[in-house]
Amino acid sequence: MMIESSPSSLGAKVVLAASSDENHPPENIIDGNTKTFWMSTGMFPQEFVIRFAEPTTIAAVTVDSYNVKHLKIEKNMSQNASQFEPVTEKEFEYTEGHLQSNAISLNGSSATHLRFIITSGYDHFVSVHRVSVKN
Amino acid sequence: MVKLRARCLLVGDAAVGKSALSHIFYSDGTLFQKNYSMTTGVELLMKCVNIPETNDSVELYIIDSAGKETLVEACEKMWGKPSLLCLVFDLTSEQSFANCSRWMERVRARCQGLQVPGVLVGNKSDLSARREVQASVAKEWAQSQGLEYHETSAKEMENCDAPLLTLARAFHSLYQERRETIQNLNPG
Ligand SMILES: Nc1nc2c(ncn2[C@@H]2O[C@H](COP(=O)(O)OP(=O)(O)OP(=O)(O)O)[C@@H](O)[C@H]2O)c(=O)[nH]1
Ligand SMILES: [Mg+2]
Numbered sequence: 001m002m003i004e005s006s007p008s009s010l011g012a013k014v015v016l017a018a019s020s021d022e023n024h025p026p027e028n029i030i031d032g033n034t035k036t037f038w039m040s041t042g043m044f045p046q047e048f049v050i051r052f053a054e055p056t057t058i059a060a061v062t063v064d065s066y067n068v069k070h071l072k073i074e075k076n077m078s079q080n081a082s083q084f085e086p087v088t089e090k091e092f093e094y095t096e097g098h099l100q101s102n103a104i105s106l107n108g109s110s111a112t113h114l115r116f117i118i119t120s121g122y123d124h125f126v127s128v129h130r131v132s133v134k135n
Numbered sequence: 136m137v138k139l140r141a142r143c144l145l146v147g148d149a150a151v152g153k154s155a156l157s158h159i160f161y162s163d164g165t166l167f168q169k170n171y172s173m174t175t176g177v178e179l180l181m182k183c184v185n186i187p188e189t190n191d192s193v194e195l196y197i198i199d200s201a202g203k204e205t206l207v208e209a210c211e212k213m214w215g216k217p218s219l220l221c222l223v224f225d226l227t228s229e230q231s232f233a234n235c236s237r238w239m240e241r242v243r244a245r246c247q248g249l250q251v252p253g254v255l256v257g258n259k260s261d262l263s264a265r266r267e268v269q270a271s272v273a274k275e276w277a278q279s280q281g282l283e284y285h286e287t288s289a290k291e292m293e294n295c296d297a298p299l300l301t302l303a304r305a306f307h308s309l310y311q312e313r314r315e316t317i318q319n320l321n322p323g
Contacts, residue, residue, distance in 0.1 A: 021137040042140035098321045
């Protein structure tokens with residue numbers, strides 16, 4: 001059986017996000033709660049990076065979001081949030097009035113950082129409510 | 136405190152005063168270029184606007200795009216997805232006003248159904264003796280397109296900040312609306 005967990009319970013942190021609204025900080029992405037969210041503040045691309053406490057094998061991630069159209073995921077095995085390699089990308093369907101929830105297979109990739117790049121949206125602003133990880 | 140970012144497209148016929156307006160806005164009203172220097176591609180200017188009565192601000196990335204017909208197609212490729220629209224015509228040129236519908240079509244094709252707040256600007260209001268477009272006519276057309284109408288004179292530095300400040304505020308309101316919507320969403 002696979003265990004799905006919020007990255008913060010694994011000691012993970014969001015170390016970078018392109019946008020900022022004090023009331024909706026990027027930490028909200030990994031707190032396991034879909035009521036709290038990070039919101040982009042205009043223009044694309046938008047990105048955030050999750051750092052794991054140690055190299056972690058990831059079978060899949062589930063992204064709960066709103067108005068995201070296209071998402072790319074990259075990873076690295078380094079201590080720094082740089083030199084990423086592409087893992088996968090996905091086009092999300094538009095949902096009206098409720099969150100998008102997309103499970104994305106990462107094929108057991110090993111990573112210390114995951115970089116999420118939102119290249120386009122269905123609106124000027126997008127939100128990410130939760131990223132959970134299946135080991 | 137929120138810092139928003141918006142890509143503001145500045146379009147309209149050649150020589151209507153787009154670059155003049157954007158330079159005045161950018162330089163806080165210190166720079167008017169009397170001699171015409173045609174924009175041949177797109178020029179990018181960034182200016183941060185504070186939203187009154189809040190701690191919020193909007194960074195406007197102003198894309199001043201060439202108006203000359205033969206250059207438009209190449210420029211369109213660099214427009215990206217606009218967040219805001221500033222459409223300018225010359226109050227002393229009926230033709231530049233008539234061409235605004237054509238500009239709207241081009242911009243709409245880029246927006247892919249996205250709601251893009253916009254303003255229509257009649258520039259060169261200082262040349263009142265040569266005016267060819269009446270304010271009431273321009274205003275009516277603007278309304279039909281969902282644009283807010285402003286008249287400016289880059290030469291006299293009159294009202295030049297108003298169109299872009301209006302746009303910054305509109306973007307800020309849109310953000311607040313969307314945030315409200317997202318706060319009230321149901322989980323998937
Ligand atoms: N009298 C008067 N002249 C103006 C005004 N604004 C601009 N001009 C003049 O009009 C000419 C064209 O202005 P620009 O700002 O270069 O026009 P533009 O729309 O950027 O033109 P393109 O770059 O070719 O698309 C210049 O000679 C300006 O000095 C104005 O408000 N009043
Ligand atoms: Mg110009």
